[in-house]
Amino acid sequence: MSRIIGDMPAYTYGTASVGASPVTLEELEQLKVSVGFTADDERYLRRAGEVLEGQTQTIVAHWRSGIIASIPNLARHSRTPEGEPLPKYLAQSNLRFEQWILDTCLRPYDRDWLNYQQEIALRHTSVKKNQADGVVSTPYVPFRDIVAFTAVLNATIKPYLANGGDPSEEIDAMHRAWCRSLQLQIALWSRLYMDLARTKNEW
Amino acid sequence: MSRIIGDMPAYTYGTASVGASPVTLEELEQLKVSVGFTADDERYLRRAGEVLEGQTQTIVAHWRSGIIASIPNLARHSRTPEGEPLPKYLAQSNLRFEQWILDTCLRPYDRDWLNYQQEIALRHTSVKKNQADGVVSTPYVPFRDIVAFTAVLNATIKPYLANGGDPSEEIDAMHRAWCRSLQLQIALWSRLYMDLARTKNEW
Numbered sequence: 001m002s003r004i005i006g007d008m009p010a011y012t013y014g015t016a017s018v019g020a021s022p023v024t025l026e027e028l029e030q031l032k033v034s035v036g037f038t039a040d041d042e043r044y045l046r047r048a049g050e051v052l053e054g055q056t057q058t059i060v061a062h063w064r065s066g067i068i069a070s071i072p073n074l075a076r077h078s079r080t081p082e083g084e085p086l087p088k089y090l091a092q093s094n095l096r097f098e099q100w101i102l103d104t105c106l107r108p109y110d111r112d113w114l115n116y117q118q119e120i121a122l123r124h125t126s127v128k129k130n131q132a133d134g135v136v137s138t139p140y141v142p143f144r145d146i147v148a149f150t151a152v153l154n155a156t157i158k159p160y161l162a163n164g165g166d167p168s169e170e171i172d173a174m175h176r177a178w179c180r181s182l183q184l185q186i187a188l189w190s191r192l193y194m195d196l197a198r199t200k201n202e203w
Numbered sequence: 204m205s206r207i208i209g210d211m212p213a214y215t216y217g218t219a220s221v222g223a224s225p226v227t228l229e230e231l232e233q234l235k236v237s238v239g240f241t242a243d244d245e246r247y248l249r250r251a252g253e254v255l256e257g258q259t260q261t262i263v264a265h266w267r268s269g270i271i272a273s274i275p276n277l278a279r280h281s282r283t284p285e286g287e288p289l290p291k292y293l294a295q296s297n298l299r300f301e302q303w304i305l306d307t308c309l310r311p312y313d314r315d316w317l318n319y320q321q322e323i324a325l326r327h328t329s330v331k332k333n334q335a336d337g338v339v340s341t342p343y344v345p346f347r348d349i350v351a352f353t354a355v356l357n358a359t360i361k362p363y364l365a366n367g368g369d370p371s372e373e374i375d376a377m378h379r380a381w382c383r384s385l386q387l388q389i390a391l392w393s394r395l396y397m398d399l400a401r402t403k404n405e406w
Contacts, residue, residue: 027347030276034351036358073233143397144230144390147350148237151386155239155379176358179382183354187347190393190406194346197400203393 002106003049005056008095010132012119013103014112021118023191028114035184041177042109048174049105051164052157056098059160064094067152074145077129077138089135104181114188121189125202140202143193147186154179205309206252208259211298213335215322216306217315224321226394231317238387244380245312251377252308254367255360259301262363267297270355277348280332280341292338307384317391324392328405343405346396350389357382 012018068074076083078090107113122128126140157178162171193202215221271277279286281293310316325331329343360381365374396405
Protein backbone atom coordinates (compact mmCIF):
# COMPACT_ATOMS: atom_id res chain seq x y z
CA MET A 1 0.00 0.00 0.00
CA SER A 2 2.86 2.40 0.75
CA ARG A 3 4.39 4.44 -2.02
CA ILE A 4 7.79 6.10 -2.11
CA ILE A 5 8.07 9.29 -4.12
CA GLY A 6 11.70 8.75 -5.12
CA ASP A 7 15.23 8.77 -3.85
CA MET A 8 15.26 10.74 -0.62
CA PRO A 9 18.32 11.41 1.53
CA ALA A 10 17.76 10.34 5.13
CA TYR A 11 14.35 8.76 4.63
CA THR A 12 14.87 5.80 6.91
CA TYR A 13 11.32 4.51 7.45
CA GLY A 14 11.27 0.90 8.59
CA THR A 15 15.06 0.54 8.68
CA ALA A 16 17.25 -0.63 11.53
CA SER A 17 18.62 2.90 11.99
CA VAL A 18 15.29 4.06 13.41
CA GLY A 19 15.15 3.66 17.17
CA ALA A 20 12.16 2.41 19.12
CA SER A 21 9.41 4.78 20.14
CA PRO A 22 8.78 4.75 23.90
CA VAL A 23 5.05 4.69 23.11
CA THR A 24 3.43 1.27 23.36
CA LEU A 25 1.04 -0.15 20.79
CA GLU A 26 -1.58 -0.21 23.53
CA GLU A 27 -1.12 3.53 24.11
CA LEU A 28 -1.42 4.05 20.37
CA GLU A 29 -4.71 2.15 20.32
CA GLN A 30 -6.02 4.23 23.23
CA LEU A 31 -5.01 7.42 21.44
CA LYS A 32 -6.86 6.28 18.33
CA VAL A 33 -9.97 5.92 20.46
CA SER A 34 -9.50 9.37 22.04
CA VAL A 35 -9.07 10.93 18.61
CA GLY A 36 -12.06 9.07 17.19
CA PHE A 37 -9.96 7.23 14.59
CA THR A 38 -11.69 4.13 13.20
CA ALA A 39 -11.38 1.65 10.33
CA ASP A 40 -13.47 4.08 8.26
CA ASP A 41 -10.79 6.72 8.72
CA GLU A 42 -8.14 4.27 7.52
CA ARG A 43 -10.21 3.65 4.42
CA TYR A 44 -10.72 7.38 3.81
CA LEU A 45 -7.01 8.01 4.27
CA ARG A 46 -6.23 5.36 1.64
CA ARG A 47 -8.46 7.22 -0.80
CA ALA A 48 -6.89 10.53 0.29
CA GLY A 49 -3.48 9.04 -0.51
CA GLU A 50 -4.61 8.13 -4.01
CA VAL A 51 -5.97 11.63 -4.56
CA LEU A 52 -2.93 13.41 -3.10
CA GLU A 53 -0.26 11.20 -4.66
CA GLY A 54 0.25 13.28 -7.80
CA GLN A 55 -0.08 16.57 -5.91
CA THR A 56 2.49 16.28 -3.13
CA GLN A 57 5.05 18.54 -4.83
CA THR A 58 2.45 21.27 -5.35
CA ILE A 59 1.15 20.94 -1.80
CA VAL A 60 4.57 21.15 -0.18
CA ALA A 61 5.48 24.13 -2.40
CA HIS A 62 2.25 25.77 -1.24
CA TRP A 63 3.15 25.18 2.42
CA ARG A 64 6.82 26.13 2.13
CA SER A 65 6.95 28.91 -0.46
CA GLY A 66 3.35 30.06 -0.16
CA ILE A 67 3.05 30.19 3.62
CA ILE A 68 6.11 29.34 5.73
CA ALA A 69 8.49 31.52 3.67
CA SER A 70 6.49 34.62 4.59
CA ILE A 71 6.45 33.85 8.34
CA PRO A 72 9.97 34.70 9.60
CA ASN A 73 9.37 32.86 12.84
CA LEU A 74 8.83 29.61 10.93
CA ALA A 75 11.03 30.18 7.87
CA ARG A 76 14.16 30.48 10.03
CA HIS A 77 14.15 26.75 10.73
CA SER A 78 15.23 26.01 7.14
CA ARG A 79 17.89 28.73 7.11
CA THR A 80 21.29 29.39 8.67
CA PRO A 81 21.33 31.08 12.08
CA GLU A 82 22.13 34.28 10.13
CA GLY A 83 19.02 33.85 8.01
CA GLU A 84 20.72 32.76 4.79
CA PRO A 85 18.93 30.19 2.62
CA LEU A 86 20.02 26.55 2.70
CA PRO A 87 18.63 25.37 -0.65
CA LYS A 88 19.84 21.77 -0.38
CA TYR A 89 18.44 21.38 3.12
CA LEU A 90 15.14 22.81 1.97
CA ALA A 91 15.01 20.56 -1.10
CA GLN A 92 15.79 17.41 0.86
CA SER A 93 13.43 18.13 3.68
CA ASN A 94 10.73 19.07 1.17
CA LEU A 95 11.01 15.61 -0.38
CA ARG A 96 10.57 14.04 3.04
CA PHE A 97 7.65 16.42 3.69
CA GLU A 98 6.03 15.08 0.50
CA GLN A 99 6.65 11.53 1.59
CA TRP A 100 5.16 12.29 5.00
CA ILE A 101 1.88 13.18 3.27
CA LEU A 102 1.84 9.76 1.62
CA ASP A 103 2.90 7.95 4.79
CA THR A 104 0.13 9.69 6.72
CA CYS A 105 -2.40 8.38 4.21
CA LEU A 106 -1.02 5.04 3.10
CA ARG A 107 1.07 3.44 5.84
CA PRO A 108 -0.43 1.10 8.40
CA TYR A 109 -0.18 2.66 11.85
CA ASP A 110 1.95 -0.13 13.27
CA ARG A 111 5.23 -0.43 15.20
CA ASP A 112 7.31 0.83 12.23
CA TRP A 113 5.03 3.84 11.86
CA LEU A 114 5.15 4.53 15.59
CA ASN A 115 8.94 4.35 15.59
CA TYR A 116 9.18 6.70 12.62
CA GLN A 117 6.88 9.19 14.36
CA GLN A 118 9.49 9.29 17.10
CA GLU A 119 12.27 9.71 14.53
CA ILE A 120 10.45 12.64 12.88
CA ALA A 121 9.87 14.22 16.29
CA LEU A 122 13.56 13.78 17.17
CA ARG A 123 14.49 15.58 13.96
CA HIS A 124 12.49 18.60 15.10
CA THR A 125 14.21 18.80 18.50
CA SER A 126 17.78 19.63 19.45
CA VAL A 127 18.47 15.91 19.72
CA LYS A 128 18.57 15.43 15.95
CA LYS A 129 17.58 18.57 14.02
CA ASN A 130 20.01 19.38 11.16
CA GLN A 131 21.91 16.10 11.57
CA ALA A 132 20.26 14.13 8.78
CA ASP A 133 21.17 16.81 6.26
CA GLY A 134 24.45 17.90 7.87
CA VAL A 135 23.51 21.57 8.10
CA VAL A 136 23.77 24.39 10.61
CA SER A 137 20.35 25.92 11.20
CA THR A 138 18.15 26.67 14.23
CA PRO A 139 18.75 24.08 16.96
CA TYR A 140 15.09 23.02 17.19
CA VAL A 141 11.52 23.78 16.13
CA PRO A 142 9.52 24.90 19.17
CA PHE A 143 6.73 22.46 19.96
CA ARG A 144 4.13 25.23 20.05
CA ASP A 145 4.79 26.11 16.42
CA ILE A 146 4.30 22.51 15.32
CA VAL A 147 0.96 22.41 17.13
CA ALA A 148 -0.04 25.77 15.69
CA PHE A 149 1.00 25.07 12.11
CA THR A 150 -1.04 21.87 12.10
CA ALA A 151 -4.12 24.08 11.79
CA VAL A 152 -2.66 25.50 8.58
CA LEU A 153 -1.87 22.04 7.19
CA ASN A 154 -5.42 20.97 7.98
CA ALA A 155 -7.08 24.03 6.46
CA THR A 156 -4.99 24.05 3.27
CA ILE A 157 -5.11 20.32 2.44
CA LYS A 158 -8.87 20.34 1.84
CA PRO A 159 -8.93 21.73 -1.73
CA TYR A 160 -6.30 19.16 -2.75
CA LEU A 161 -8.44 16.39 -1.28
CA ALA A 162 -11.30 17.68 -3.41
CA ASN A 163 -9.30 17.33 -6.65
CA GLY A 164 -10.14 13.63 -6.98
CA GLY A 165 -13.74 14.46 -7.84
CA ASP A 166 -15.22 12.50 -4.94
CA PRO A 167 -18.69 13.41 -3.63
CA SER A 168 -18.53 16.27 -1.12
CA GLU A 169 -19.50 14.05 1.85
CA GLU A 170 -16.61 11.73 0.99
CA ILE A 171 -14.21 14.67 0.75
CA ASP A 172 -15.40 15.84 4.17
CA ALA A 173 -14.82 12.34 5.55
CA MET A 174 -11.33 12.19 4.01
CA HIS A 175 -10.59 15.56 5.58
CA ARG A 176 -11.83 14.48 9.02
CA ALA A 177 -9.64 11.37 8.80
CA TRP A 178 -6.64 13.54 7.85
CA CYS A 179 -7.27 15.92 10.78
CA ARG A 180 -7.63 12.99 13.19
CA SER A 181 -4.34 11.53 12.01
CA LEU A 182 -2.50 14.82 12.43
CA GLN A 183 -3.84 15.27 15.95
CA LEU A 184 -2.74 11.71 16.72
CA GLN A 185 0.73 12.50 15.40
CA ILE A 186 0.97 15.70 17.48
CA ALA A 187 0.00 13.69 20.56
CA LEU A 188 2.80 11.20 19.78
CA TRP A 189 5.40 13.89 19.11
CA SER A 190 4.49 15.64 22.36
CA ARG A 191 5.82 12.61 24.24
CA LEU A 192 9.38 13.37 23.11
CA TYR A 193 9.14 17.10 23.80
CA MET A 194 7.84 16.36 27.30
CA ASP A 195 10.51 13.75 28.00
CA LEU A 196 13.08 16.25 26.80
CA ALA A 197 11.60 19.05 28.93
CA ARG A 198 13.00 17.37 32.00
CA THR A 199 16.30 19.02 31.13
CA LYS A 200 15.60 21.20 28.10
CA ASN A 201 12.30 22.94 27.46
CA GLU A 202 11.76 23.36 23.71
CA TRP A 203 8.20 24.68 23.98
CA MET B 204 -19.26 40.88 23.53
CA SER B 205 -18.77 38.12 26.11
CA ARG B 206 -21.76 36.23 27.47
CA ILE B 207 -22.02 34.26 30.69
CA ILE B 208 -24.35 31.28 30.64
CA GLY B 209 -25.31 31.56 34.30
CA ASP B 210 -24.07 31.04 37.80
CA MET B 211 -21.06 28.75 37.62
CA PRO B 212 -19.00 27.56 40.58
CA ALA B 213 -15.30 28.30 40.08
CA TYR B 214 -15.63 30.27 36.88
CA THR B 215 -13.05 32.92 37.67
CA TYR B 216 -12.39 34.50 34.28
CA GLY B 217 -10.87 37.97 34.60
CA THR B 218 -10.77 37.92 38.38
CA ALA B 219 -7.82 38.56 40.67
CA SER B 220 -7.72 34.88 41.66
CA VAL B 221 -6.42 33.93 38.21
CA GLY B 222 -2.62 33.95 38.08
CA ALA B 223 -0.56 35.32 35.23
CA SER B 224 0.24 33.14 32.25
CA PRO B 225 3.97 32.86 31.60
CA VAL B 226 3.21 33.37 27.90
CA THR B 227 3.82 36.91 26.65
CA LEU B 228 1.39 38.81 24.43
CA GLU B 229 4.15 38.85 21.80
CA GLU B 230 4.35 35.04 21.88
CA LEU B 231 0.57 34.95 21.55
CA GLU B 232 0.73 37.17 18.47
CA GLN B 233 3.41 34.95 16.94
CA LEU B 234 1.30 31.89 17.63
CA LYS B 235 -1.67 33.51 15.93
CA VAL B 236 0.50 33.98 12.85
CA SER B 237 1.71 30.35 12.96
CA VAL B 238 -1.86 29.11 13.26
CA GLY B 239 -3.07 31.41 10.48
CA PHE B 240 -5.47 33.28 12.78
CA THR B 241 -6.54 36.66 11.38
CA ALA B 242 -9.14 39.37 11.97
CA ASP B 243 -11.44 37.39 9.66
CA ASP B 244 -11.26 34.45 12.06
CA GLU B 245 -12.21 36.72 14.94
CA ARG B 246 -15.23 37.87 12.98
CA TYR B 247 -16.21 34.29 12.09
CA LEU B 248 -15.83 33.25 15.72
CA ARG B 249 -18.18 36.05 16.79
CA ARG B 250 -20.78 34.71 14.40
CA ALA B 251 -20.06 31.15 15.60
CA GLY B 252 -20.70 32.35 19.15
CA GLU B 253 -24.09 33.73 18.14
CA VAL B 254 -24.99 30.45 16.43
CA LEU B 255 -23.75 28.23 19.27
CA GLU B 256 -25.08 30.31 22.17
CA GLY B 257 -28.41 28.51 22.47
CA GLN B 258 -26.87 25.10 21.81
CA THR B 259 -24.08 24.84 24.36
CA GLN B 260 -26.00 22.52 26.68
CA THR B 261 -26.80 20.13 23.83
CA ILE B 262 -23.23 20.23 22.55
CA VAL B 263 -21.65 19.51 25.92
CA ALA B 264 -24.17 16.70 26.53
CA HIS B 265 -23.17 15.27 23.14
CA TRP B 266 -19.48 15.40 24.06
CA ARG B 267 -19.87 14.12 27.63
CA SER B 268 -22.73 11.63 27.48
CA GLY B 269 -22.54 10.81 23.80
CA ILE B 270 -18.79 10.34 23.45
CA ILE B 271 -16.61 10.64 26.57
CA ALA B 272 -18.89 8.46 28.72
CA SER B 273 -18.28 5.50 26.41
CA ILE B 274 -14.47 5.89 26.42
CA PRO B 275 -13.33 4.56 29.83
CA ASN B 276 -9.90 6.10 29.39
CA LEU B 277 -11.48 9.57 29.21
CA ALA B 278 -14.59 9.09 31.35
CA ARG B 279 -12.48 8.25 34.42
CA HIS B 280 -11.40 11.87 34.80
CA SER B 281 -14.89 12.87 35.96
CA ARG B 282 -15.22 9.91 38.33
CA THR B 283 -13.75 8.75 41.61
CA PRO B 284 -10.54 6.72 41.49
CA GLU B 285 -12.80 3.67 41.97
CA GLY B 286 -14.86 4.62 38.91
CA GLU B 287 -17.95 5.86 40.75
CA PRO B 288 -19.85 8.81 39.25
CA LEU B 289 -19.39 12.30 40.68
CA PRO B 290 -22.61 13.96 39.47
CA LYS B 291 -21.98 17.36 41.04
CA TYR B 292 -18.43 17.54 39.65
CA LEU B 293 -19.71 16.58 36.22
CA ALA B 294 -22.53 19.12 36.34
CA GLN B 295 -20.26 21.95 37.45
CA SER B 296 -17.52 21.19 34.99
CA ASN B 297 -20.12 20.80 32.24
CA LEU B 298 -21.31 24.35 32.88
CA ARG B 299 -17.74 25.59 32.57
CA PHE B 300 -17.32 23.48 29.43
CA GLU B 301 -20.36 25.29 27.98
CA GLN B 302 -18.91 28.63 28.95
CA TRP B 303 -15.58 27.69 27.36
CA ILE B 304 -17.39 27.32 24.02
CA LEU B 305 -18.68 30.88 24.35
CA ASP B 306 -15.35 32.24 25.58
CA THR B 307 -13.60 30.61 22.62
CA CYS B 308 -15.96 32.41 20.25
CA LEU B 309 -16.73 35.69 21.98
CA ARG B 310 -13.85 36.77 24.22
CA PRO B 311 -11.05 38.99 22.93
CA TYR B 312 -7.77 37.07 22.99
CA ASP B 313 -6.07 39.48 25.38
CA ARG B 314 -4.14 39.24 28.66
CA ASP B 315 -7.23 38.07 30.62
CA TRP B 316 -7.91 35.36 28.05
CA LEU B 317 -4.26 34.28 28.08
CA ASN B 318 -4.26 34.07 31.87
CA TYR B 319 -7.45 32.03 31.88
CA GLN B 320 -5.97 29.62 29.33
CA GLN B 321 -3.25 28.97 31.90
CA GLU B 322 -5.88 28.53 34.64
CA ILE B 323 -7.80 25.99 32.54
CA ALA B 324 -4.57 24.14 31.78
CA LEU B 325 -3.67 24.11 35.49
CA ARG B 326 -7.06 22.56 36.26
CA HIS B 327 -6.22 19.67 33.95
CA THR B 328 -2.86 18.95 35.61
CA SER B 329 -2.01 17.65 39.07
CA VAL B 330 -1.36 21.24 40.15
CA LYS B 331 -5.07 22.08 40.31
CA LYS B 332 -7.31 19.28 39.02
CA ASN B 333 -10.25 18.53 41.37
CA GLN B 334 -9.50 21.53 43.59
CA ALA B 335 -12.09 23.94 42.18
CA ASP B 336 -14.87 21.44 42.84
CA GLY B 337 -13.39 19.86 45.96
CA VAL B 338 -13.53 16.30 44.64
CA VAL B 339 -11.31 13.24 44.59
CA SER B 340 -10.86 12.01 41.03
CA THR B 341 -7.92 11.17 38.75
CA PRO B 342 -4.95 13.40 39.60
CA TYR B 343 -4.59 14.81 36.06
CA VAL B 344 -5.72 14.53 32.44
CA PRO B 345 -2.79 13.32 30.31
CA PHE B 346 -1.75 15.94 27.78
CA ARG B 347 -1.93 13.45 24.92
CA ASP B 348 -5.64 12.89 25.51
CA ILE B 349 -6.36 16.61 25.39
CA VAL B 350 -4.54 16.86 22.07
CA ALA B 351 -6.31 13.80 20.74
CA PHE B 352 -9.81 14.73 21.87
CA THR B 353 -9.49 18.12 20.18
CA ALA B 354 -10.01 16.28 16.89
CA VAL B 355 -13.35 15.05 18.22
CA LEU B 356 -14.37 18.53 19.38
CA ASN B 357 -13.48 19.88 15.94
CA ALA B 358 -15.29 17.18 13.99
CA THR B 359 -18.46 17.27 16.08
CA ILE B 360 -18.92 21.05 16.35
CA LYS B 361 -19.49 21.47 12.62
CA PRO B 362 -23.19 20.48 12.44
CA TYR B 363 -23.96 22.84 15.32
CA LEU B 364 -22.21 25.66 13.48
CA ALA B 365 -24.45 24.90 10.51
CA ASN B 366 -27.64 25.36 12.54
CA GLY B 367 -27.59 29.13 12.10
CA GLY B 368 -28.51 28.78 8.45
CA ASP B 369 -25.42 30.59 7.14
CA PRO B 370 -24.20 29.90 3.58
CA SER B 371 -21.99 26.81 3.45
CA GLU B 372 -18.81 28.80 2.67
CA GLU B 373 -19.45 30.88 5.80
CA ILE B 374 -19.99 27.75 7.88
CA ASP B 375 -16.70 26.37 6.56
CA ALA B 376 -14.97 29.63 7.49
CA MET B 377 -16.50 29.57 10.99
CA HIS B 378 -15.29 26.00 11.37
CA ARG B 379 -11.75 26.85 10.22
CA ALA B 380 -11.67 29.73 12.73
CA TRP B 381 -12.84 27.37 15.49
CA CYS B 382 -10.16 24.79 14.60
CA ARG B 383 -7.46 27.47 14.52
CA SER B 384 -8.51 28.70 17.95
CA LEU B 385 -8.44 25.21 19.44
CA GLN B 386 -4.97 24.55 18.03
CA LEU B 387 -3.84 27.87 19.49
CA GLN B 388 -5.25 26.86 22.86
CA ILE B 389 -3.50 23.47 22.76
CA ALA B 390 -0.23 25.26 21.98
CA LEU B 391 -0.77 27.50 25.02
CA TRP B 392 -1.72 24.64 27.34
CA SER B 393 1.34 22.67 26.24
CA ARG B 394 3.50 25.33 27.86
CA LEU B 395 2.30 24.35 31.33
CA TYR B 396 2.61 20.60 30.71
CA MET B 397 6.16 21.11 29.46
CA ASP B 398 7.12 23.35 32.38
CA LEU B 399 5.67 20.74 34.70
CA ALA B 400 7.50 17.90 32.92
CA ARG B 401 10.72 19.09 34.48
CA THR B 402 9.67 17.22 37.60
CA LYS B 403 6.43 15.44 36.69
CA ASN B 404 5.63 14.13 33.25
CA GLU B 405 1.85 14.15 32.67
CA TRP B 406 2.00 13.19 28.99
